[in-house]
Amino acid sequence: MDGSAVIVGGGIGGLAAAIGLHGIGWRVTVVERARRLADVGAGISLHANGIRALDALGVGAAVRAAALPQYKGGTRAPDGRWLSRMDGAALERALGTPIVGIPRAELHRLLRAALPPECLRIGAEATSAESVDAGRVRVAVGGDSLDADLVVAADGVGSRLRGQLFPGHPGPVYSGSTVLRAITERPVDLATDFTLTWGNGAEFGHIGFRDGRVEWHAVLNSPPGVRHSDSLAAVRRRFGGWHAPIPELLEATRPDAVLHHDIHELTTPLPSYTAGRCVLLGDAAHAMTPHLGQGACQALEDAATLTAALATGPTVESALTRYDAERRPRSQSVARAARQAGRMGQQLAHPLAVAARNAALRLAPSGVTMRTILRHADWTPPRWT
Structure with missing residues (x-):
């Protein structure tokens, strides 16, 4: 089966879906309102499930x-x-790949490079999608419109299309945590490839990159909307006394490089990831907290599963039914697990509760961490070739 698709959103999930559909012969247009496709940002860790999805997509x-x-x-x-x-x-032996770290800008560049430039429509905002007949959907893009056999809503946690397709859904809610993050300006020597540090209602983590630079993130319990005139100074005040290399990472960071975002999630699960010939993907479908590092990986799973369903299904409708049946239970389960991981990890604030958790972690058998990762990362993409 082939056809045409408009993909609303040029983030990781949207680009991955475009790669998959283009690879099976579909005519694809990615509509992205930003004038630059995520050439800024911090870093990302990809677990085995995300890498396997990328393998299936050819990148x-x-x-x-x-x-x-x-x-x-x-x-x-x-x-x-x-x-x-x-x-x-040991994780690599179990899954065939370790977790890997990469700058988001580099991942976006690699995904864009796998698509013909004419697939990308940048600096254009999709405002609505509606059926025009039994087999076509029309997307309003500025003062223009695009007709297609399928619309993929990959427009993020604040998805406009999700709100139109499911007007009764309450939408995203604030998770209670805010995140500040950056990439160091210069290489920093590390004793570990990654580390998470948990305090009372706070987390500081870092991952290394191939060029020696380091991504760091600071997650805090906070009311929504709090911002700082100097974000780096605020992070130094909160984390500057924590163990090495945290002070060194902050010292190697430019103040204007710090990004600050409140974390929102879909705590009310969607009743479906499809509506007619529109399908939701990534954060638009299942925005989750970052406490398992699975947000992007779930979007990549979505893209691979949608590609397989459309490549092997007899009709678009049957393919979307299969996609919803395969993706909704798994991604919503991972979202619940991420929320619980945050409550027991970064968000835990009472000193006695934190002390009890830390003691339990130190006493836990060495295989507990491995089993937790395997529970979510051991996923195999469906075949379509």
């Missing part, structure tokens, strides 16, 4: 070559004591 090798495997790391307390460690080599 896994390029991403692996640009990413840094995460073999050494774990979770620490602010004074530097280890709470748990992760063996990346």
Whole structure:
């Protein structure tokens, strides 16, 4: 089966879906309101499920070559004591790949490079989608319109199309956490490839990149909308006394490089990821907190699953039914697990509860961390070739 698709949103999920559909012979247009396709941003970790989805889409090798495997790391307390460690080599033996770290801008560049330039319509905003007959959907783009056999809503956590397709859904809510993040201006020597450090209602994490630079993120319990005149200074005040290399990472960061976003999620699950010939993908379908590092990986799973369904299904309708049946239970389960991980991890604030959690982590068998990762990362994409 072939056809035409308009993909609303040029983020990781939207570009991945475009790659998949273009690869099976569909005519694809990606509509992105930004004038630049995510050439700014911090970093991202990809688990085995995300890498497997990229492999199925034909871009896994390029991403692996640009990413840094995460073999050494774990979770620490602010004074530097280890709470748990992760063996990346053992994870690689179990899944065929370790977790890898890559700058978001580089991942976006690699995804764009896998598409013909004429597929991308940049600086244009899709404002609505409506059926025009039994088999076509019309997308309003500025003062223009595009007709297609399928519309993929990959327009993020604040998805306008989701609000139109499911007007009774309450939409995203604030998670209670805000995140500040950046990439260091220069390389920093690290003893680990990644580390998470949990304090009271706060988390500081870092991942290394191939060029020696480091992505760091600081997640805090906070009311929504709080902003700082100097974000880097605010992070220094909160985390500057934590263990090395946290002070060194902040010292190697430009003040204007710090990004600050409140974290929103869909706590009310959608009743379906499809409506007519429109399909939701990525954060538009299942925005989740970052506490399992699975947001982008779930979007990549969506893209691979949608591609397989359309490549092998007899009709668009049957393909979308299959996509919804396969993706909605899994992605909503991962979203619930991410929310719970945040409550027991970064968001836990009472000193006695934090002390009890830390003691439990130190006493837990070494395989607990591995089993937690495997529970979500051991996913195999459906075949379509």
